Amino acid sequence: MVVLDMVDLCIRNARLRHKGDELFDIAITDGRISAIGGGLSVLAQDEIDAEGSLVTVSFANPHLHLCKVWTLPMMNEAALSAYHGADMGKALAAIDLARVVKDNYDASWITRNARRAVALAALHGNLHIRAFADVDSKARLEGVKALIAVRDEFRGIVDVQVVAFAQDGIIKDPGTDRLMHEAMALGADVVGGIPWIEFSDQEAQQHIDFCFDLARTHDADISMLLDDAGDASLRTLEMMATETIRRGWQGRALAHHCRAMALYGEPYLQRLSGTLRKAAVSVVSDPHTGPLHARVRDLLGEGINVCLGQDDISDAYYPFGRNNMLEVAFLASHMLWMTGREEIEKLYDMVTVAPAKAMNVSGHDIAVGANANLVVLGQPDVIEALRYHAPPRHVVSHGRRVDLDRMQHLARGGAPASATGG
Ligand SMILES: [Zn+2]
Numbered sequence: 001m002v003v004l005d006m007v008d009l010c011i012r013n014a015r016l017r018h019k020g021d022e023l024f025d026i027a028i029t030d031g032r033i034s035a036i037g038g039g040l041s042v043l044a045q046d047e048i049d050a051e052g053s054l055v056t057v058s059f060a061n062p063h064l065h066l067c068k069v070w071t072l073p074m075m076n077e078a079a080l081s082a083y084h085g086a087d088m089g090k091a092l093a094a095i096d097l098a099r100v101v102k103d104n105y106d107a108s109w110i111t112r113n114a115r116r117a118v119a120l121a122a123l124h125g126n127l128h129i130r131a132f133a134d135v136d137s138k139a140r141l142e143g144v145k146a147l148i149a150v151r152d153e154f155r156g157i158v159d160v161q162v163v164a165f166a167q168d169g170i171i172k173d174p175g176t177d178r179l180m181h182e183a184m185a186l187g188a189d190v191v192g193g194i195p196w197i198e199f200s201d202q203e204a205q206q207h208i209d210f211c212f213d214l215a216r217t218h219d220a221d222i223s224m225l226l227d228d229a230g231d232a233s234l235r236t237l238e239m240m241a242t243e244t245i246r247r248g249w250q251g252r253a254l255a256h257h258c259r260a261m262a263l264y265g266e267p268y269l270q271r272l273s274g275t276l277r278k279a280a281v282s283v284v285s286d287p288h289t290g291p292l293h294a295r296v297r298d299l300l301g302e303g304i305n306v307c308l309g310q311d312d313i314s315d316a317y318y319p320f321g322r323n324n325m326l327e328v329a330f331l332a333s334h335m336l337w338m339t340g341r342e343e344i345e346k347l348y349d350m351v352t353v354a355p356a357k358a359m360n361v362s363g364h365d366i367a368v369g370a371n372a373n374l375v376v377l378g379q380p381d382v383i384e385a386l387r388y389h390a391p392p393r394h395v396v397s398h399g400r401r402v403d404l405d406r407m408q409h410l411a412r413g414g415a416p417a418s419a420t421g422g
Contacts, residue, residue, distance in 0.1 A: 007034060008399055009372070010044035014055035015380055016366060017345075023052060028372040031399035036368060046401060048394050050376045054385060056348075057364050058127040058373040058395070059325035060355035063223075063256050063284045063309025065317075066131035066150070066160075067110050067143030069117040071101045072314045079316035088230035088259060088292050092197060098316035099168065102138035110146035112413070117313050118154050119410035121323035122402050125375035125392040128361050129323075130161045130223060130254075132192055135183045136168040137175050144183045153416065157397050157407075161359060163223050165192030170210050171203040177210060184218045191215040194225040196236040196260075204236050212247050221360060222253040230292055232263035238272055244279040251280040254358050256309070258283055259292040269295065273302035282358035286311035287335035288328065289318045296336050300346065307355035308332050308347070325351035326389035333386060341383070348382045372399040 009028040016024055025040040026033060035042065072080070075098075083094035114131075121129055131151070133143035144164055151160035164183035170176050170193070184191065193211040195204035208224075215222045222244075227234035237258045244253040255276075261269065276283070282305040287293035289311040299306050308328050312318035329347040333339055338347055356364035363371040375392035379385045395402040410416060 004041055004043045007042045007044050009046045009048070009396065009401070010040065010042055011048045011050055011055055011374070011376060011396070013052055014050040014376070015052055017054070017056055017348075017382065026055065026366070026374070028396070028399045031372055032363075033366065033368055033370050033372050036366070048376055048396075048401070052380060053393065054377045054380055054382070055366070055374055056377070057352050057356070057366060058125050058375050058397070059351050060128035060359060060361065060364070061121065061126050061310045061323060061325055062130045062254065062307055062355040062358050063286060063311050064117070064129055064131050064323070065312055065315055066114050066117060066129070066147055067133045067139070068101065068315040069313040070113045070315075072316060072319060075101050075316060080319070083317050084291060086230070088290055091229035091290075094317070095168070095197060099138055101316065102134065102136070105139045105142040107142045107146040107149070110143055111149050114146055114150040115153065115416065116411055116413055117323055118150055118158050118160065119407045122154070122158050122395065122397070122407040123391050123404060123411060124322070124324040124326070125395045126158070126323050126325050127373050127395070127397050128159045128161075128356060128359060130163060130190065130359050132163045132165040132167075132223070133183070133188070134167040135164045135176060135179050136166060136173050137179075139167070141179060141183055141186065144186055144188055148187050157402055159361070161189045162187070163190040163192035164188035165223075166194060166207075169194065169197050170207045171198050180210075180214060184214060184220065190221045190223050191218070192223045192225075194228075195239065196225075196227050196229070196234050201235070205239060208236070208240055208243050212243055212249065215249065215252070216247070222249065223256060224253070225256045226258050227260035228257040228290075229260060230263065231260055234260040237261070238275060241272075241275045241279040241281045244281060245275070252360070253279065253281055254284060255281050256284045257286065257290075258294040259290055261294045262292040264295075269298060273299065273304060276304050277302070282307060282354070284309045284355070284358065285332075286328075288331040293335065297338070305354055305357055306350060307358050308350045309355070324389060324391070326385055330386045330389045344383055344386060347386070373397055
């Protein structure tokens, strides 16, 4: 008698990237992929028939202002037009205008909004999010408290990394340094900075130094929004990368936006790329949320790890967004003019494996022993997946099926049932 291996979940008839038309079964045990092969002889507690559709690792979003989702309806559109107008020459003024929403910052309504956004992420198979919570004299710790609560609520479904983010500057906004310490002590995961908005290069460097000191104290990764305006003289990406090397923090500092790069001359970009490689700094670009964007194609050509972020969901800076990383990749395909077959494969990497690497999420692969965070799409290949940018038919997180009905309920603003797990 043949004794079959018992596994938790088996996905049958999966098409895999770069494997042609061959179909595979993927067996999952204890949250990990335990076998991959054609017609696996296993007994599974749960089975999903992919019916020849593409199965890949789940999506990851390395940049989301999760404390500000759905705040646009709470304010006028002055910040939005300042950020997007005049070739981003008034981006700094936009940040000031956007502060108005923080007059009434409160963890309770932020938690409700953030819950909807994370449920939308789960529905779209977007299972790793680096989520920014504003920390400043107006927001205080309300955003951090809300995002920590939502992170804990979704544990095992969507992995949220909470960034304590000094949105209004550290030198510029007195008291923020103390709040940043408190935010990390409360349980924020990542130190977040925005040095380019300080009033001088010297103060930008002080801002960077503060963030690295805090990161070392808490053994934390760093995420910084850099050079986010139409000003070719902004150089905080280079400053951060140089500090990364000096401090031995290679691979732990992540650069966001870097839109001024669009205006840099070629010799400087070459030199900068060398520094980024040495610092193992990845770059997150969100080309759909501003008229300028980092030079993604050039950075890819220089061997830099580049990924795409959602950035915003209906806040002062962007009116749309639903945590659907296929939609983000679809938009980027147009904004960046990456439309060739290989380029579209690259875009798919930029919303899956590249952000996982940038966020230091390990085991994000389709391989025996890798973490079973997977999406079963409704399409057979990456081009069709981007065309429809539809939600996956099934989402598997930590080796278990995600309850998509429950996520629908939460995404519509429904109340969470008390004490339910996955
Ligand atoms: Zn942003």
